[in-house]
Amino acid sequence: MMKLDRAGLLMVVLALCAMAAVVLGSAHIERQEKAHSQQADGLVLSRSLAALNPERLNATQGRNPLLNSLLSAQPEGNLAYILWVNPEGQVLASATRPGVTPPPSALAQEPAQWFSSQRRQAESSDGEWLEFQAPVLRQDALAGFVRLGYAPPSLRWSSLLSASRLALALPIALLLVVLIGLTRRDAKPLMQMQTALQAWASRLDLKGLPAATGWRGAAIFAQHFQNCLQVCEQHFKTLESRSLETLAMHRLLAYKKNRAEAAIHLFPDGVIVLDGEGLPALANAKIEPLLGVKPSSIYGHAPHEWCEQPDVLAFIQSQRLSHSRPHIRPARIEVDVTGDATRSLEMAGTPLVAPNDPSQVYGTLITVRDTTRQRMAVAAGAEFVANVSHELKTPLNSLKAYSELLLDSGGDDEALRIESVNVIAAEVDRMSSLINNLLNISKLETGAISLTTARVNVHDLLHSSFEAQRQSALGQGLGFTIDAPLNLGQASLDKDLLRIALNNLLSNAIKYNRPGGEVLLSAVEVDEATLEIHVRDTGVGMSAEHLPHIFDKHYRIVGDSSRSGHGLGLYLARQIVELHHGTLSVQSQPGVGTEFIIRLRKIPALYTEGAAA
Structure with missing residues (x-):
């Protein structure tokens, strides 16, 4: 603390010196300002008096009211005397301060020096006067001179200790107090740090830090502090090396995690990985359409917070690891989930074990398959x-x-x-x-x-299929009509496959017709490259709800068992038509009948053969 007291004393001395410098400097500046002000006032006043009529400057009964008024109007200690003298220096009129004796005249003889200012030595003291002279003219002739004497400004204790200068020095004194207080306050952490460094140095097998006494103690403290910094630097290098190892390990783990996530996202099934606490740690995007939850919304949340399907929740809960159940067995179940439509899900749970220690389980892999x-x-x-x-x-x-x-x-x-x-x-x-x-x-x-295309006469193909089906339906009381123009031309088709499609459509028209009904086969060229084949009956027809599914495999309409089929004919017909890059559509009304429309691209055989050649 002695060091701190010496520093405080030094700061006090410096502050006092600064205060003295401020006071003296301000006083000197004020003195210079007063001197400049006297110079200006003296010149103005002397010229003003010189411009008056000499009669107004003469004394009346030994007094001149004008000069006395001017002297009284000036501040005390500023203007000391005013003299009106003739060219020989004899005083004609005067006004002086009490106790002031003007110096004898020293008038200038040359006109160029009549307007002058000069310092004159006072007769009764060691002081001096700043005297201004100005000529007074009467009809362009010299009538006399006006002499003005000013007391030069000086430094006095009263002016040095004025209120303005004390107010200027007061902030410096307050700043001194604040600085001393801050210095003492900042010194406390330094001493506390020194104590902490001593304790820390003992733990690091360093020599104890001695108490800092005087300036020598501060130097020793700085030396041992530097030693501590060197030890810290070595320690930080060790930590940095370990940090690099940790960073490399973290990057390796991140790489393995990304690789695992990439593999999980490639799974064709939905995947959820539960960690050792039974909480989801990884999941792929396929669980969203299966379970209705986004993968990012389930991470770190218990299953009951995001799973709304009771059977699914029960299975996931059964596969969670916990402290009371550190091991689980593989399991597989099938559950039905509700939503926009009822779906069947197959869920399987497999424990994730360490490669080198099968007894150590890290989590559970749950797969979900629709x-x-x-x-x-x-x-x-x-x-x-x-x-x-x-x-x-x-x-x-x-x-x-x-x-x-x-x-x-x-x-x-x-x-x-x-x-x-x-x-x-x-x-x-x-x-x-x-x-x-x-x-x-x-x-x-x-x-x-595969298609085996050849030049096929469309008219002959339609008549051949139609006649075969008509012969098979003789005796059923049905009417058969074909409208296939001779000018349909030839096209590149697989004759056998297309005959199968036509036979299936015609056999359906016969099977699902009513007694005395009609079966009509017609064909028309829509344009030069498109051909339409229509198979129409006047049978029982179909309602609109069956039309979107009529070409599905195994689809059958529940009705008269005597007319039931095996659900393959229309499916096969559409597949054959699509192999020819065509379309097969249906129009039907219950009780009116059904019409199937085959739309094919009519590619001329000669053109196809020429392109192949």
Whole structure:
């Protein structure tokens, strides 16, 4: 603290010196300003008096009121005397301050020096006067001189200790007090830091820091502080090295995490990774359409906060790790979730174990797969097998019944024999059509079938298919009409495949027609490159709700069982038409009938062959 007291004393001395310099400097400036003011006032007043009529300057009964008034109007201690003298220096009139004795005249003889200012030594003291002289003229002749004497400004204790100068020095004194207080306040942390450095140095096996006494103590404190900084620098280098290792490890972990996220996002199924606390840590974008939640909204949140499906929530809860359940077993379930439409989900949970220690589980991998289409396909397949079995069983039963009937009758009844043969032939054709449709669909779906195009006469193809179907429907009481102009020309088509599509459409028109109904096959050229084929019946028709699904595989309309099909004919027809880059559409009204429209690009055979060559 002695050091601080000496510093404080030095600051006091410096502040006092600064205060003295301020006071003296301001007094000196004030003195100079007064001197300049006296110089200006003296010149103005002397010239003003010199411009008066000499008669007004003469004394009356030894006094001149004008000069006395001018002297009284000047501040005390400023103007000391005013003299009106003749050219020989004899005083004609005067006005002086009490105790002031003007110096003897020293008039200038040359006109160029009549206006002058000079310092004159006072007779009764060691002081001096600043005297101004100005000539007074009467009719262009010198009548005398006006002499004005001013006491030069000087420094006095009263002026030095004036209120203005004390007010100027007061802020310096206050600043001194503030600086001393701040110095003492700032010194406390320094001493506390010194104590802390001593304790810290002892822990780092450094020599203890001695108490700072005087200026030597401050130097020792600075030296040991520098030693501490060097130790800190070495420590920081060690920390920096460890920080680089940590940063490299962090980047490696980030790379592995990004790689894991990239792999997870490539999964075809929805994926959720639960950490050791059972909270979602990773998820791919495929869970949003499956569970209705965004991956970013589930991270770090318990399943009950974001999962609204009870069965899904129950399964996820069963796969969460916790302190009470550090191990789980793989599990798999199927659940139905509700929303815009009911869907079937397959969920599987697999524990994530350490590669080198299978007993250590880090979390759980939950996969979510939409099995709605799969279950629908399985159901449709089962239904299809049942329908095909029924379709095959019915003709087989007919074949068996009529064959037994022929065996029992011995073939003697001609009418029975003809009927049996016709029924057997019809049922064989029915089974053959079903089997052919199945084979053709299998080839289409596996890509084993391809178009074999050739020059086909469209008119002949339509008439051939139409006649075959008409012959098969004789005796059903239906009317058959074909409108296919001879000038339809030729086109590049796969004749066999397109015949299958036409046969399926015509057989549907026959099967779903009403007694006495009509079957119409027509064709028309829309333009030079487009051909339309219409297959229309006047049968039972279809409601609008069935039209979007009528070409789906295995789709059947529930109705008269005697007219039920296997749901493959229209599906196969559309596939064949689309192989020809055409379209197959339908128009239907219940009780009015149905019309199928095949729209094909009519590519002339000669043009196609020429392009191929």
